Amino acid sequence: MAGIEKSMAQYLREHPKMKFVFFGGKGGVGKTVMAGVTAVWFAQQGRRTILASTNPVHSLSGLLAQNVFGQPTVVNGVPNLWAYEIDTKDTIERSKQDIKQKIQWFLKFAEISTQADAFVESATMNPAFEESAMFENMVELMFKDEYDVYVFDTAPTANARRLLGMSKVYSLWVNKMLKSREEARSLRELLSFTKKKEADPLMDYLVSFRDRMGRAQKLLTDNQLTAFFFVTLPEALPIAVIKRFINWFHDFGIPVGGVVVNMVIQKNQVHADSPEFVRNRVAMQDAYMTQIWNDFDGNVRAILPLLDNEIRGTQALKDFVKHAFA
Numbered sequence: 001m002a003g004i005e006k007s008m009a010q011y012l013r014e015h016p017k018m019k020f021v022f023f024g025g026k027g028g029v030g031k032t033v034m035a036g037v038t039a040v041w042f043a044q045q046g047r048r049t050i051l052a053s054t055n056p057v058h059s060l061s062g063l064l065a066q067n068v069f070g071q072p073t074v075v076n077g078v079p080n081l082w083a084y085e086i087d088t089k090d091t092i093e094r095s096k097q098d099i100k101q102k103i104q105w106f107l108k109f110a111e112i113s114t115q116a117d118a119f120v121e122s123a124t125m126n127p128a129f130e131e132s133a134m135f136e137n138m139v140e141l142m143f144k145d146e147y148d149v150y151v152f153d154t155a156p157t158a159n160a161r162r163l164l165g166m167s168k169v170y171s172l173w174v175n176k177m178l179k180s181r182e183e184a185r186s187l188r189e190l191l192s193f194t195k196k197k198e199a200d201p202l203m204d205y206l207v208s209f210r211d212r213m214g215r216a217q218k219l220l221t222d223n224q225l226t227a228f229f230f231v232t233l234p235e236a237l238p239i240a241v242i243k244r245f246i247n248w249f250h251d252f253g254i255p256v257g258g259v260v261v262n263m264v265i266q267k268n269q270v271h272a273d274s275p276e277f278v279r280n281r282v283a284m285q286d287a288y289m290t291q292i293w294n295d296f297d298g299n300v301r302a303i304l305p306l307l308d309n310e311i312r313g314t315q316a317l318k319d320f321v322k323h324a325f326a
């Protein structure tokens with residue numbers, strides 16, 4: 001009979017420098033709850049911990065039953081814990097203005113008499129732009145380095161992978177941009193009568209951007225500092241989602257911490273005379289548990305009971321720590 005080889009707590013104790021923790025999985029499986037519980041556990045270990053969300057649709061205020069929007073906020077009743085829903089709309093607006101300025105500068109530099117607005121619109125209407133803003137927010141918080149541990153309530157899975165994959169793409173793209181900018185600049189210097197070097201804010205921006213992305217990638221691919229955990233239910237779809245996800249992450253060299261199985265009906269609550277509906281569901285879960293042991297052998301970190309109520313508020317999170325970090 002398969003069992004948990006290494007629990008959540010064991011894994012994290014074996015990685016004492018762990019600093020950036022993420023939860024992925026299908027919608028509704030308990031990612032936000034797991035992020036909350038894990039953040040509470042880290043705080044209880046005496047580490048300055050921040051539970052942060054970059055999603056445009058936040059759920060941390062709901063989870064904690066406390067408003068944590070817009071700034072890192074002390075979580076009531078949990079020493080060492082802060083929570084922070086980052087205002088993505090605001091970042092997007094600021095990035096738009098920023099990009100507009102740079103494009104305007106570039107058009108002037110290249111002596112192109114076109115309005116910047118059309119370029120700005122096409123650059124910022126892209127859905128990747130919002131993801132990029134979310135990624136920048138996350139990276140900014142990581143670089144400030146004001147906490148010991150960062151637990152992120154990630155965006156839905158497909159986005160998270162794209163976000164991280166993007167750092168590689170950015171780097172390639174920016175290097176190429178830099179090269180052609182450098183060529184354009186030397187040509188311009190060659191042709192100009194005044195030999196003085198011109199300031200190039202666009203180039204400076206690209207260099208700093210590439211460096212930031214490189215730094216982020218370094219942190220996010222370090223298995224001593226970073227771990228992505230995947231949450232599933234004992235059901236077909238959520239299992240398929242995290243399988244795909246784990247493969248993607250391996251490809252990107254992003255450390256996978258393991259798998260958490262949530263909402264498992266407790267056998268000791270079910271008897272021969274329990275309703276057929278409940279007995280059928282238990283049988284279904286049993287079958288999928290077999291699949292989970294097969295597919296994720298050695299990487300299952302916790303099996304968590306389905307409670308008779310939602311998990312909301314810090315007391316509920318503290319109570320759930322006993323299950324998740326048994």
Ligand SMILES: Nc1ncnc2c1ncn2[C@@H]1O[C@H](COP(=O)(O)OP(=O)(O)O)[C@@H](O)[C@H]1O
Pocket residue numbers: 025026027028029030031032033034059262263264304305306307308309310311312
């Ligand atoms: N083990 C559990 N038992 C009972 N309710 C749970 C359990 N885990 C999560 N929930 C509830 O399920 C809902 C979805 O959880 P959530 O963490 O918001 O999922 P996600 O972030 O993956 O969309 C929430 O109402 C949460 O309180």
Ligand SMILES: [Mg+2]
Pocket residue numbers: 031032059153
């Ligand atoms: Mg969530």
